[in-house]
Amino acid sequence: MSKVIITYNKMLAPYYRRFNINVGKRLFSTCYPEIETEYYCNIKNCSEIKQNINQRKGVGSLDHVLELYHILKTTSTSANSYENVKKDFYKELMLLPNRTHPLVQQYGENPVTVTTLNEKKDFGIHKPLEFSEITEFLNLMRTDRLGYTCDNKSYYYFGELAEYEEALIKYTVSSLLKKGFKLVSVPDILPSAIITSCGMTVNSDRTQIYSLDPILHGPDLYLSGTAEMSLAGLFKNTLHSSDKLPIKLAAVSRCYRAETSNVLDERGTYRVHQFTKVEMFIVSHPNLSDQMLEYIRKTQEELFTPLGIHMRVLDMPPHELGAPAYRKYDIEAWMPGRNNYGEISSCSNCTDYQSRRLNIKYNDGKTDNYVHTLNGTACAIPRMLISLMETHQQAKGKIEIPEILQPYMNNKKNIVKNTVMPKLKLLKIKH
Template identity: 90%
Template structure:
C-alpha cells in the first residue's frame, strides 16, 4: 500500500538525459549564476555548509568537456557529490531572524518550589536509586546509563502514551531497522566518515562494508520510500516509529552534563510524506501535535522558530521545543520538527503523481518523545521536598495507576568489586 510502483529515473543534464544513479538536484536553480548571491548568502547563514563556487566551477567544466573524454565521468561524479552537499533553501521569514530564534508560544507556567531548592535529575535518581551512569566499564562506555525499577516503567509509560496518542491522530506505526547503508543516511542530510560525523560506523572487516547505526528513525522511514511514486490523493502519509537512536557526539558543555546528551536513547519519531502545497501546513500540524502531547505533562516549555544557522543542511524551517528543567535552572531542547521540502525526496527519488506529471514529495519529521531529556524535565518539575516524584495524571494509566515514584528497593545499590588477576 505504501509503495505504489517503482520507476527507473533519469537525470536531466542540459539537453542530455543520462541513465545514472545521480539524484535529480535542481541544477536549473543551483547552477544559474544569477542565483549565486542568494545561494551564497544562504550558505553563509547556515554555518557555511556547501561550496557553491566549486559547484559552479565543476558545472562549467562539464559543459565544456566532451562526454567521451576520460575525465568527464570523474568531473561529473565530483559535481554531483558537491551539489548534494548544498543546503536546502531557507523559509523567507526565517531569513530575517539573524542569530536568535523567535518565540512562537509558551506552555504551562514554571512551578513554584517555595523555599525548597529543586534537585537535579542525577541527584534525584541517585537518592531514589533509579539510575546508574558511572562505573559501567564492564558493559559499556561513558555517556550510557541504566534505568531501574519505576524509572524504567516511566520510560515505557512515555512510549505507550505517545504511541497511543499518535495512533489516535491517524499515524501508522512502523518498526524500523537500526542499521543502514550510507546512501540512506547521507540522503537524509547527515555525514558519515568525517571529523564531524555523529554516526557510528560498523567495522567493515567484521560486519560487511558500508553499514552504520541509525541516529534517528527518520532515516529508516525516509529510506523505506526510496525510489517510489505515490498517488497525490493518498498524501499526506503520516508515520510513527519507536527506535533506539545512536549518536557518536560528545560534549563537555556544563549544560549538557549527565544524561542530557548520551550515546544511545529511545525516541518516538513522526514522519510525514506530503504534497508540496501542503508541507508548510504539515509542519504546523506536527508542531501542534507536539504541543498537545507535552502540555498535559505539566512541564513549562517554550516553542522556538529557529534561525538559519540552527537548521542544518536539510531543513527549510525548524521549530524547537525547550522544556524548563528546574534542577538545572535552565531550558533544554526536548523536541524539534522540520520541513525538509524536497531535499530528502530528491536524493532518495520519492515522487508523487497527480495524474499528469511526476514530481517530488516534501518530507517532514518531528520528535514525539525523546526519553532521557523528557525524563529530566518531568522528574525535576514534579519532585517534592520529601523525596517522592509525582506522576502526571495522563501517564498514570500507563504505570498501573501509580501516582508517585518512590525509592527503588527492588534493585539494590550496586558495588563493583576489584578482581585480582
C-alpha cells in the same frame, strides 16, 4: 492493491514489513539525484545561494560546484574523466543546504519565541534537585563505572524509572495512533546512501554517525541516529498518488549518536550516545508541507502540555537548521534542577531536499513531481525524563506522576525509592 517497492540495499529487505500505504508504480533509480541544477548552477542565483550558505554555517561550496559544472559543460574529456568529474559534481552539489523559509531568513542569530506552554512550578523555599541527584537518592539510575558493558555517556534505568520510560512510549504511541499515524518498526543499521540522502554526513571529522567495522560486519554499514532515516529510506524510488497524501508514520527506535559535549548545560544524561525516541514522519504534497509542519508542532504541543512541564516553542534561525531543513521549530522544556531550558523536541520541513536524493515522487494525474518530507520528535526519553522528574519532585523525596501517564504506570501516582534493586558496587579483580 498497490504496494511499497523497496529497491535499495538488499541486506535491509528482511527488516521491512508491508503496511497499508498505497503506492502506484516502481520508480527505477538513477545514478545521480535530480537536484535542481537549473537553480544552483544559474549565475543569477549566486548571491542568494551564497548568502544562504553563510547563514547555514557555511555548509558546501558553490564555487566548487560551479567550477565542476563548467568543466562538464565546456570541456572535452574521455568518458572515464567525464564520469569522474560528474561524480565529484554531484557529491559537492549534495552538500549544499536546502533553501531557507523567507521569514526565517530575517531572524539573524536568535530564535523567535512562538508561544509558551504551562507555568513554571513554584518550589517555594525548597531548592529543586537535578535529575542525577534525584535518581541517586531514589536509586533509579546508574551512569558511572560502566566499563564492563559500555562506554561513558550511557546509562541504566532501574525499577520505576524504567517503567516511566515504557509509560512515555506507550502514551506517545497511543496518542499518535489516535491521530491516524501508522506505526512502523524500523532497522537501526543503514547504508551510507540513505543517511547522506537524509542530510547527515558519514566518515568525516564532525560526523555524529557510528560506523560498523567493514571487516567484521561488511562494508558501508552505520548505526541510525534517528528513525527519520529509516522511514525516509523506506520510500526510496517510490511513486505516490497525490490523493493518498499526506502519509503519516511513527516509529519507536533506538538512536545512536557519536557526538560528545563538554558544555556544562549538557552534563549527565542530557546528551548521550544512545537513547530511545518516538519519531513522526510525514510525506506531503508540496502545497501542504507548510501546513503539515504546523500540524506536527501542534501535535507535539498536545502531547507535552498534559505532562505539566513548562515549555517555550521556538522558530529557529538559519544557522540552527542543519542542511536538510527549510524551517524548524524547537520545543525547550524548563528543567528546574538545572535552572535552565533544554531542547526536548524539534520538527522540520525538509521540502524536497530528501525526496530528490531518495527519488520519492507523487503523480497529480498529469506529471510526476517530488514530494515534501517532514519529521518531528514525539518523545525523546532521556530529556523528557529530566524535565518530568525535576518538575514533579516533592520535598519528601518522591516524584508525582502526571495524571495522564498514570494508566500507563499501573495507576501509580508517585515514584518512590527503589529498594528492590540494591545499589551495585564493582569489585576490583586482581589479575
